[in-house]
Amino acid sequence: MHSIFSRINNISAFLSSCTMALLACVALSSFLFTADPKGTLSISPVKVFPSKTNRYPRRIQEMGFVNFNISADLTPLFHWNTKQLFLYLEAEYQNAQGVNNTVVIWDRIVRRPEDAVINFVGKNKYAFREISSSFKKVPSSYYSLKYNVMPHVGVLTYGEAARTIEPVDFVWEEHV
Amino acid sequence: MTDFAGQKLVDDIVRIWLMATTAISFIAGFALQSLFVTFSILGLSTVALLVLVVPPWPMFNRHPVKWLPVVNASSDTKKSK
Numbered sequence: 001m002h003s004i005f006s007r008i009n010n011i012s013a014f015l016s017s018c019t020m021a022l023l024a025c026v027a028l029s030s031f032l033f034t035a036d037p038k039g040t041l042s043i044s045p046v047k048v049f050p051s052k053t054n055r056y057p058r059r060i061q062e063m064g065f066v067n068f069n070i071s072a073d074l075t076p077l078f079h080w081n082t083k084q085l086f087l088y089l090e091a092e093y094q095n096a097q098g099v100n101n102t103v104v105i106w107d108r109i110v111r112r113p114e115d116a117v118i119n120f121v122g123k124n125k126y127a128f129r130e131i132s133s134s135f136k137k138v139p140s141s142y143y144s145l146k147y148n149v150m151p152h153v154g155v156l157t158y159g160e161a162a163r164t165i166e167p168v169d170f171v172w173e174e175h176v
Numbered sequence: 177m178t179d180f181a182g183q184k185l186v187d188d189i190v191r192i193w194l195m196a197t198t199a200i201s202f203i204a205g206f207a208l209q210s211l212f213v214t215f216s217i218l219g220l221s222t223v224a225l226l227v228l229v230v231p232p233w234p235m236f237n238r239h240p241v242k243w244l245p246v247v248n249a250s251s252d253t254k255k256s257k
Contacts, residue, residue, distance in 0.1 A: 001178065001183035001186050001187055002178055002183060003178075004230055004231070004232070007186060007190075007229055007230050008226070008230055010186075010187070010190060011190055011194075011222075011225065011226065011229065011230075014190060014191065014194050015194055015222060018194045018195065018197075018198040018218075019198075019218070021198060022198050022201065022202055022214070022218065025202050026202070026205075026211065026214070029206060079209060080205060080206065080209040080210055080211050080214075081211065152211055
C-alpha cells in the first residue's frame with residue numbers, strides 16, 4: 001500500500017472477490033422467485049399425410065400436421081435475473097415398441113416481458129414424423145407447452161405451462 | 177508519500193467501502209429488480225474509491241516516520257580510541 005501500483009493491485013484483488021460474491025448472491029436469488037404460470041393449449045386432431053422422404057428415393061413416410069392454439073401469460077417468469085425464455089411445444093406418444101417418444105414441434109424465444117403474453121394460433125414448425133415411418137400403431141398423442149428460463153447468472157430452470165388432458169387422435173388423409 | 181498509518185487507513189477504507197457497496201448494490205438491484213442498477217452502483221462506487229485512495233493525498237501522510245538524528249560517526253571513533 002506504499003505505492004500507487006500496490007494500492008490499485010489491492011483494490012482490484014478485493015473487488016474481484018466482492019464481484020464473485022455478488023454474482024453468487026444474484027444466482028441464488030433466482031430461487032426466491034417461484035412463479036409457475038399456467039396457460040391453455042388446445043390441439044385439433046392431427047392430420048397425417050403420406051409423403052416422400054428426403055433420404056430414400058422410393059420410401060413413403062407419414063407426416064403429422066398439428067394445428068394448435070396456445071394462450072399463456074408468462075410475464076411472471078421475468079425477474080431481474082431472467083435473460084430470456086425458450087418456449088417449446090412437445091408431442092408425447094408411445095410407439096408400437098412401447099417406447100415413450102417426445103418430439104419438439106414448435107418453439108419460440110421470448111426476450112422481453114412485453115412479448116411474454118403468448119396468444120398463438122398456428123401449425124407445427126418442425127416435421128412431426130415417426131421413425132418407423134408410420135403412425136398407424138400409435139393410438140394417440142399428448143402435447144405439452146414447456147419453458148426454459150435462461151438467467152443472466154445461475155442455473156437453467158425448466159417448467160411446464162400447459163398440457164392437453166385428453167389424448168389427441170391421429171386422422172389419416174389418403175390424398176392431399 | 178504514504179506513511180505506515182496512512183497505509184493502514186487505505187487498507188481499512190478499501191475493505192469497508194467495497195464490502196458495503198457490494199451489499200448496497202445487491203439490495204438496491206433486488207428492490208428495483210434491475211441488474212443494471214446493481215452493476216452501475218458497484219462500478220461508479222469503485223471509480224469513486226479509486227479517486228479517493230489511489231493518488232497519494234496529504235491525508236495519508238499525516239504521521240511521517242521520524243528518523244533519529246544523524247550521528248557524526250568519524251568523531252565517535254576517534255574518541256573511543
